[in-house]
Amino acid sequence: MKTNYGNWISTPMMKTLAFIAVGFYALTGAFYVIFGTEQAAVYIAFLLALFATIVTLYMAYCRFVFSFEGGGLMGRIHTYLLDHLAWDGIGTVLDVGCGSGALSIAAAKKFPLAEVQGMDYWGAMWNYAKEQCERNAEAEGVGARCCFQQGDAAKLDFPDNHFDALISNFVFHEVRTQKDKYLLVMEALRTLKKGGTFALHDTYGNRDMYGDMDEFIAAMREEGIADVSYIPHTEQEIPMPPPLRMMLRGAGLLYGTK
Numbered sequence: 001m002k003t004n005y006g007n008w009i010s011t012p013m014m015k016t017l018a019f020i021a022v023g024f025y026a027l028t029g030a031f032y033v034i035f036g037t038e039q040a041a042v043y044i045a046f047l048l049a050l051f052a053t054i055v056t057l058y059m060a061y062c063r064f065v066f067s068f069e070g071g072g073l074m075g076r077i078h079t080y081l082l083d084h085l086a087w088d089g090i091g092t093v094l095d096v097g098c099g100s101g102a103l104s105i106a107a108a109k110k111f112p113l114a115e116v117q118g119m120d121y122w123g124a125m126w127n128y129a130k131e132q133c134e135r136n137a138e139a140e141g142v143g144a145r146c147c148f149q150q151g152d153a154a155k156l157d158f159p160d161n162h163f164d165a166l167i168s169n170f171v172f173h174e175v176r177t178q179k180d181k182y183l184l185v186m187e188a189l190r191t192l193k194k195g196g197t198f199a200l201h202d203t204y205g206n207r208d209m210y211g212d213m214d215e216f217i218a219a220m221r222e223e224g225i226a227d228v229s230y231i232p233h234t235e236q237e238i239p240m241p242p243p244l245r246m247m248l249r250g251a252g253l254l255y256g257t258k
Contacts, residue, residue: 076239078169101148134148152177166192172184200254226256
């Protein structure tokens with residue numbers, strides 16, 4: 001059985017970008033037939049077509065670098081996150097926003113005694129599904145220790161102080177049901193046992209979304225989180241080609257102990 005982890009840059013997204021580029025080329029041709037070279041609309045449509053082509057090629061390159069079969073960047077990001085999870089691997093870990101199950105499965109393989117609970121909303125835009133996660137876990141030989149369920153990260157269907165460890169990778173900024181990202185992070189930490197460990201990766205450098213991270217961390221400590229560390233600009237820490245750093249700018253990692 002072969003794994004299918006998909007890609008952060010989905011096939012529908014690539015098809016849409018290619019369609020837009022082709023559309024602008026068609027528009028350029030139509031304007032040329034109607035107006036010749038006398039109208040600015042011909043040149044504007046052509047410039048838009050070139051821009052759309054550049055964007056499509058850039059995204060295709062990023063898609064290749066992210067993929068497990070290509071550049072392997074998704075795997076390196078997962079390794080980086082899990083290397084900052086100071087956990088002995090005994091108990092259960094929750095992966096908030098598990099997508100195709102890639103991080104959940106990486107955690108199961110790194111911690112061979114752990115039970116892994118993955119949850120995701122699995123919205124239509126991502127091309128991920130619960131069944132896909134389960135097939136991937138079986139293919140990787142960890143199906144017996146991985147469980148996946150649908151849910152909303154803004155209101156997790158798990159009790160307080162339930163999990164021994166908590167992980168999440170580039171999920172919180174995508175959650176539409178909770179605009180206050182501090183509350184979203186604290187909702188995830190609610191499910192973590194006192195003394196449990198966490199590693200949460202997201203675009204914390206986006207001040208419009210997260211505000212000042214010093215104030216964010218201070219608020220976490222006031223809420224009783226025992227130990228919190230923050231690494232800004234993780235796109236500079238994880239090996240990746242410079243064009244990908246532009247896409248992942250502002251990434252950061254919150255990790256520590258509740």
